[in-house]
Amino acid sequence: MSSEVQNSDIATNEETLDKLPLDAWHRARGGRMVPFAGYEMPVQYEGIMAEHLWTRENAGLFDVSHMGQLLIHGRNAASALEALMPGDFLAAADMKPKYSLLLEEDGGIVDDLMATRRGEDFYVVVNGATKQGDIAFMERRLASDVVIDHMRQQALLALQGPRAAEVLEAIIPGVSKLSFMEARPFAWQGRSLWISRSGYTGEDGFEISVPAIAAPELADAIVAHELAKPIGLGARDSLRLEAGLPLYGHDLDTRTTPVMAGLNFAINKRRRSEGGFLGAARILSELQNGPPQKRVGLEVDGRQPVREGALILDGEGNEIGKVTSGGFSPSLQRPIAMGYVASHLADDGTALKLEQRGKLFDAKVTAMPFVPHRYHRKGASA
Amino acid sequence: MSLYLTKDHEWVRVEDDTATVGISSHAQEQLGDIVFAEVPEAGRKVAKGQEAAVVESVKAASDVYAPVSGEVTEGNSALGDDPSLINSDPEGEGWFFKLKLGDPGELDGLMDEAAYREWVKTL
Numbered sequence: 001m002s003s004e005v006q007n008s009d010i011a012t013n014e015e016t017l018d019k020l021p022l023d024a025w026h027r028a029r030g031g032r033m034v035p036f037a038g039y040e041m042p043v044q045y046e047g048i049m050a051e052h053l054w055t056r057e058n059a060g061l062f063d064v065s066h067m068g069q070l071l072i073h074g075r076n077a078a079s080a081l082e083a084l085m086p087g088d089f090l091a092a093a094d095m096k097p098k099y100s101l102l103l104e105e106d107g108g109i110v111d112d113l114m115a116t117r118r119g120e121d122f123y124v125v126v127n128g129a130t131k132q133g134d135i136a137f138m139e140r141r142l143a144s145d146v147v148i149d150h151m152r153q154q155a156l157l158a159l160q161g162p163r164a165a166e167v168l169e170a171i172i173p174g175v176s177k178l179s180f181m182e183a184r185p186f187a188w189q190g191r192s193l194w195i196s197r198s199g200y201t202g203e204d205g206f207e208i209s210v211p212a213i214a215a216p217e218l219a220d221a222i223v224a225h226e227l228a229k230p231i232g233l234g235a236r237d238s239l240r241l242e243a244g245l246p247l248y249g250h251d252l253d254t255r256t257t258p259v260m261a262g263l264n265f266a267i268n269k270r271r272r273s274e275g276g277f278l279g280a281a282r283i284l285s286e287l288q289n290g291p292p293q294k295r296v297g298l299e300v301d302g303r304q305p306v307r308e309g310a311l312i313l314d315g316e317g318n319e320i321g322k323v324t325s326g327g328f329s330p331s332l333q334r335p336i337a338m339g340y341v342a343s344h345l346a347d348d349g350t351a352l353k354l355e356q357r358g359k360l361f362d363a364k365v366t367a368m369p370f371v372p373h374r375y376h377r378k379g380a381s382a
Numbered sequence: 383m384s385l386y387l388t389k390d391h392e393w394v395r396v397e398d399d400t401a402t403v404g405i406s407s408h409a410q411e412q413l414g415d416i417v418f419a420e421v422p423e424a425g426r427k428v429a430k431g432q433e434a435a436v437v438e439s440v441k442a443a444s445d446v447y448a449p450v451s452g453e454v455t456e457g458n459s460a461l462g463d464d465p466s467l468i469n470s471d472p473e474g475e476g477w478f479f480k481l482k483l484g485d486p487g488e489l490d491g492l493m494d495e496a497a498y499r500e501w502v503k504t505l
Contacts, residue, residue: 001390001405001437001446048440049415234414234441303465304418305438328417328440357443 021155021212022063025219029230037128039066041233048234052330055201055239056371059161059168060231061222068131069154069209072138073121074146081115081122084141086258086277088268092117095183097196099266101258102126102134107279107286108254109261110137112246116183116196123194125156125207127248141278155215160205160239162374163227168195168206171221175206180375188218197376200236202243202369204376241336242329244297244368250308251295251324251338259286260340261295293321294346297368300326300335300354300361310356312339312363320345323354329370336370337363386489387498392449393473396489401450404477405437408502410469413439419465421457421479428454428481430488435478437468450488452481 017040020026026033031042042063044051054060072081078089087100094117102110111134113126126134135148142148159168169176172186175195183196191214199205210218222228237247246252252261257279259267264287271277275284300306310323326337337354345352350365387393391409395402410416418438428434428448435446435457457479460467468476483489493501 001392001409001444043441044414047415238440303462304420304436305440305443307443328438330415330440 020063020065021215022065022219025216026063026230029223031230031232034233036233037066039128041066042230044232044234045230048232048238049330051229051231051235052238054229055161055203055231055235056331057162059159059164059166059205059225059228060201060235061219061228062158062160062231062236063155063219064128064158064207064236065155065212065215066128067156068126068128068134069151069156070124070126070131070135071118071121071149071151072124072142072146073149074143075120076143077120077122077146078117080142080146082271082277084138084278085115086267086271086280086283087115088270089115089117089122091270092122094119097181097183097198099263101263101266102137103258103277103279103283104254105278107257107282109248109252109256109258110134110254112248112252112263114196114198123209129249151209153212154209155212157208157210157215157219157222158199158205159208159222159228160199160201160203160231162204164203164205165376167222167225167228170225171218178206179378180204189214191218193218200243200245201239202245202371202373202375203239204374235330237325238327238330241325241327241338242331242369242371243373244338244370246295246338247325256295256340257283257286257291259283260291260293290343292343293340294343295324295338296341296346297366297370298323298326298337298339298352298354298363299366299370300337300363302361303328303335304361305335306337306354306356306361306363310337310339310354310361312341313353313355313360314342314345315351315353317353320352323356331371338368341365385495386449386492387495388447388449388492389501390447390449392446394449394489394492396483396486399483399486400455400480401452401483402477402480403434403446403449405446405468405472406498406502407472408505410472410476413437413442413444415440416465416468419461419468419478421459421461422454424454424456426454427484428452437465437478446478448481449492450481451484453484454479454481456480
């Protein structure tokens with residue numbers, strides 16, 4: 001038997017792998033460690049399927065300390081960031097995380113990120129595999145009076161699931177008052193935490209920035225609750241796929257633009273009329289005339305997963321795109337995928353074929369998310 | 383009835399000239415939750431070392447090789463409806479296919495159960 005695990009973020013053997021602040025914590029709980037984004041990270045504890053379903057029903061604790069936490073400060077930080085990204089940083093409300101994208105001159109995506117105004121500063125969380133490149137990219141382009149601090153001493157935990165608020169409120173009173181996409185500082189056992197109500201699973205939940213030295217203690221306190229369990233990277237990937245959320249390096253890269261990826265919501269209205277961000281020429285043209293390809297969801301017939309790299313064919317067998325993420329959906333008990341197709345074949349219901357290892361699969365373009373989001377929005381009942 | 387195993391983690395259980403093939407408990411544990419299996423149909427001739435079946439977990443796709451040559455007499459149809467049998471009973475109900483041995487001499491190159499279980503501990 002021979003396996004092909006596909007994961008382009010898996011480091012080569014020559015690279016030395018860093019350890020997470022919670023490395024020993026994961027191992028003590030049976031985490032199976034694999035190389036990911038330059039770190040040894042837990043891919044699973046008891047099993048991806050069980051962990052996935054647990055998170056959809058209860059609360060799952062994820063260690064995402066590999067991600068880059070940056071503090072961008074300086075008097076003109078907001079306008080400096082506007083020169084790079086298509087978001088509204090000037091009028092950004094305090095403590096409201098916003099999704100944005102670092103773009104190349106040609107509109108290709110360098111990374112996707114969350115940026116939160118904290119007074120005059122911006123707290124920015126970028127992907128783990130890309131963080132060093134992102135910092136270099138921004139430092140080359142930001143004015144000299146804007147400074148990027150890489151907060152290496154901070155760990156990042158995510159608690160996700162319909163019971164996450166109940167679990168975290170018992171440890172850190174007040175967190176359940178946050179609405180989806182709100183953040184603020186909290187204190188716990190004399191430590192400063194920065195908590196936002198956000199995540200990458202489609203469920204309600206929180207992301208918690210904690211000093212690395214206090215992370216094991218906080219993780220212990222969370223999983224001491226009977227509704228919380230540690231969850232590995234494997235389930236993180238299947239959860240975000242069901243939620244229709246793109247993963248950088250797979251569904252997004254320098255060959256894709258925000259418009260191709262269906263991330264138009266991240267291109268602010270004022271910025272659309274004013275331009276003035278990297279890649280604006282191409283992005284504004286694609287907004288007006290449509291992109292050549294679009295990211296779509298795919299429902300795959302049968303039970304066999306169709307994974308990243310599979311070809312997408314039209315009715316005549318012509319290649320019109322590629323699958324960029326795909327797998328078996330634990331919640332739906334069927335294979336799902338996302339990928340890019342020629343725009344004229346991107347409408348919901350379009351019948352397509354997928355080709356993987358010489359075998360053809362019937363598939364249908366379908367709206368995402370595959371599993372409905374259940375965020376905690378203001379005004380919604382708790 | 384005797385059990386042989388390969389370094390690729392397939393097992394083969396031999397009774398007279400019929401061999402039943404599956405993957406070891408160690409293999410299913412490494413794969414994790416199995417969500418799909420494709421087994422060969424009766425009548426297909428497989429050669430030792432040739433890809434004979436496919437097994438997919440949430441995370442990975444794997445080929446299962448024929449540990450010995452022969453003609454397939456039956457694929458385990460139960461795996462189509464419930465591939466998780468490979469997780470729950472890998473060396474029993476989770477068998478993949480049966481074949482009529484082409485060359486019983488090929489069994490000599492395989493490990494016996496005790497040797498395999500010892501070897502797996504070193505991985």
